[in-house]
Amino acid sequence: MPYGNFRANIDLPYVKDIYVEVRTQQGRENLVGFFRVHDSTVNPADILATIQNDWPESELDRQVLESLDGLAPAHLVYCDSGMTTFHMCDVPFSIGNFRQLTQQQYIDFINGLGNVPLSNRVVRPPRYPALLSPYSVWHYRLNWVCKVRDMDYIEIRDDQPKAILEVTGRLTNEGHLQNSLNQIKDRLNIQKEIMSQVGAHLGIPGYFVIHTTDLQIFYIYDLSWRRVARLDQQGYTQWIETL
Numbered sequence: 001m002p003y004g005n006f007r008a009n010i011d012l013p014y015v016k017d018i019y020v021e022v023r024t025q026q027g028r029e030n031l032v033g034f035f036r037v038h039d040s041t042v043n044p045a046d047i048l049a050t051i052q053n054d055w056p057e058s059e060l061d062r063q064v065l066e067s068l069d070g071l072a073p074a075h076l077v078y079c080d081s082g083m084t085t086f087h088m089c090d091v092p093f094s095i096g097n098f099r100q101l102t103q104q105q106y107i108d109f110i111n112g113l114g115n116v117p118l119s120n121r122v123v124r125p126p127r128y129p130a131l132l133s134p135y136s137v138w139h140y141r142l143n144w145v146c147k148v149r150d151m152d153y154i155e156i157r158d159d160q161p162k163a164i165l166e167v168t169g170r171l172t173n174e175g176h177l178q179n180s181l182n183q184i185k186d187r188l189n190i191q192k193e194i195m196s197q198v199g200a201h202l203g204i205p206g207y208f209v210i211h212t213t214d215l216q217i218f219y220i221y222d223l224s225w226r227r228v229a230r231l232d233q234q235g236y237t238q239w240i241e242t243l
Contacts, residue, residue, distance in 0.1 A: 010237060012156075070201065087100050
């Protein structure tokens with residue numbers, strides 16, 4: 001069972017996959033925009049209907065985006081899976097405040113975030129596109145300076161954010177997990193900076209969750225990479241419930 005299905009079976013609220021646009025300026029990773037992107041609509045002509053249908057269920061997403069807007073501008077985006085048409089709404093969110101953008105207009109908007117000069121460096125395609133959303137795969141085509149990462153899970157309790165989780169799996173056993181730790185730490189440097197800044201803004205902790213593929217072993221680390229716990233699946237479920 002994938003982690004996403006496992007987490008969905010725990011009856012507690014969360015928001016997942018908020019994209020964070022990051023720009024490197026003077027050696028620092030600056031957060032310049034938050035995006036909740038809905039990219040499952042196949043036909044661009046159906047996007048408005050999707051917005052109408054999703055609006056009641058997206059209230060938690062909007063609340064979290066609004067709480068992030070004081071750190072960097074936050075946006076709610078609906079697009080087709082082919083990335084030809086984008087409907088974007090800014091804070092304060094209203095179903096009547098979406099504006100429609102072509103792909104080029106949206107690219108120009110993303111390129112302009114942070115006022116960072118664009119690069120001539122060649123962009124590499126993703127290594128594992130099948131594991132990514134259509135939006136993530138498409139974003140790899142943008143200018144090299146336009147870095148984006150997503151916050152995997154923001155745990156919500158009593159309508160308030162309580163913790164940020166960055167979840168990593170696809171590790172066959174505990175030995176594989178332990179042998180991969182240094183590589184995982186290096187890969188998550190930008191996520192660590194994002195979680196530090198967002199956590200400080202919201203006043204909540206961030207955790208790295210690293211688990212075996214079978215979801216039987218979970219290592220939990222704080223943002224200083226101090227191991228907080230080693231848990232089995234039942235223990236991890238209980239930990240989630242205490243956040």
